[in-house]
Amino acid sequence: MNAVANVSRPAAVPMAAMPILQAKKLTVRFDGFPAVRDVDLAIADGELRVIIGANGAGKSTLLDLLCGKILPSEGEIWLRERNITGIGEAAIARSGLGRKFQTPTVFKEMTVLENLQVASNRRVRVFENLFDWLPSRPSDKEAAVAERTGLLGAINRRASELSHGQLQWLELAMVLSQDPKIVLLDEPAAGMTAAETDKTAELLLDLAGSHTVLVIEHDMAFVRLICRTITVMHQGAVLAEGTAAEIEHNPAVIEAYLGSAGLSHA
Numbered sequence: 001m002n003a004v005a006n007v008s009r010p011a012a013v014p015m016a017a018m019p020i021l022q023a024k025k026l027t028v029r030f031d032g033f034p035a036v037r038d039v040d041l042a043i044a045d046g047e048l049r050v051i052i053g054a055n056g057a058g059k060s061t062l063l064d065l066l067c068g069k070i071l072p073s074e075g076e077i078w079l080r081e082r083n084i085t086g087i088g089e090a091a092i093a094r095s096g097l098g099r100k101f102q103t104p105t106v107f108k109e110m111t112v113l114e115n116l117q118v119a120s121n122r123r124v125r126v127f128e129n130l131f132d133w134l135p136s137r138p139s140d141k142e143a144a145v146a147e148r149t150g151l152l153g154a155i156n157r158r159a160s161e162l163s164h165g166q167l168q169w170l171e172l173a174m175v176l177s178q179d180p181k182i183v184l185l186d187e188p189a190a191g192m193t194a195a196e197t198d199k200t201a202e203l204l205l206d207l208a209g210s211h212t213v214l215v216i217e218h219d220m221a222f223v224r225l226i227c228r229t230i231t232v233m234h235q236g237a238v239l240a241e242g243t244a245a246e247i248e249h250n251p252a253v254i255e256a257y258l259g260s261a262g263l264s265h266a
């Protein structure tokens, strides 16, 4: 049996309370081309939301907008009752929104623990690694983050010795070290083995609830492992939103994104 099947899934989150993250008519144009168009999105506190869509649908650009990496041409982004549009990437990160990119940006010559210390500002400057005068034991928080991401046993190993999956988990652990309320993930299972993919699904299901998680994903098998609500993007706009079953049977989605073969063959 798939290991993920044993993980208890958080119930779909009802949207009664104010969403923790909202996009309102979010649009960005590059030289007049609308990469993201009029996107309305409402993510509940503790929700695990998956965004799917064909290449060029605007998924990464949407995450770039939400984390403040790029500015919208029109529309707004709200973190609970606060309009965070245009406040800048660093201020948005400080407000509790963490982003993990597809390509890990860990320091390969440092250990897992040292990377976590850099991420949480316990090891303030990278060159301090040259001197062995910083704590070599994990704090309780570092140990907890390492344990949650399956890296506790590897905490003193250099990042260069880690597998591809472990590197991805390390970068997620580095994001978690900064205490985000919301975590944005760009294809977290890309390039992973089947076992690593299952473990990543378990990890995301475990994170949901204590964190709000927004995931871009291409791999439909992975999406089915983790999804509660799926948002489908097409040509920069939101085409559909619903459960996996609703999305799989949505004629517009089948037509626009999945082709006549349907979702099960995506």
Ligand SMILES: Nc1ncnc2c1ncn2[C@@H]1O[C@H](COP(=O)(O)OP(=O)(O)OP(=O)(O)O)[C@@H](O)[C@H]1O
Pocket: 030, 034, 035, 053, 054, 055, 056, 057, 058, 059, 060, 061, 062
């Ligand atoms: N900085 C940019 N300048 C010009 N066009 C851009 C820029 N960034 C993205 N685009 C265009 O915007 C559209 C959306 O791109 P985006 O990368 O967001 O799509 P995506 O859904 O994430 O695709 P993929 O799954 O292939 O990563 C594409 O047509 C892309 O070429």
